[in-house]
Amino acid sequence: MKEIEVGEYVRDNEGDIDKIINTLSLFKDVYLYLGEEGYQYSENAISKHSKNIIDLIEVGDIVHTKDVLNEDYYYMFDEEMVQATKETIEEGIKLVDILTHEQYSKKCYRLEEIWKK
Numbered sequence: 001m002k003e004i005e006v007g008e009y010v011r012d013n014e015g016d017i018d019k020i021i022n023t024l025s026l027f028k029d030v031y032l033y034l035g036e037e038g039y040q041y042s043e044n045a046i047s048k049h050s051k052n053i054i055d056l057i058e059v060g061d062i063v064h065t066k067d068v069l070n071e072d073y074y075y076m077f078d079e080e081m082v083q084a085t086k087e088t089i090e091e092g093i094k095l096v097d098i099l100t101h102e103q104y105s106k107k108c109y110r111l112e113e114i115w116k117k
Helices: 079-090 101-106
Strands: 009-011 015-027 031-035 040-042 048-049 062-066 073-074 094-099
Touching: 062 079, 073 079
Parallel strands: none
Antiparallel strands: 009 015, 009 048, 015 031, 031 040, 062 073, 062 094
């Protein structure tokens, strides 16, 4: 059953965030979702979706916000921080971008193994 709609934001299993611009019905109850960034998503590749992008923020993400006086980056170290940041954005602080923890892990260049077992 199709529950993701055009205009919703999605977070895929790899941590990428995109906005759905079109859906294609492949066959009964199987859909393909086309993102603004040119990516295609099957339902099982999407971990979260929402009409409001702030609902996709998770612990471990880095959120960039801006208001009239300040521009800040916040690391979402726990669920309380996530909720506080969402409330701040809902109160009018502008959300500039989100770096998901999966994107960070995938893209960072490690110089050495810090924690060895």
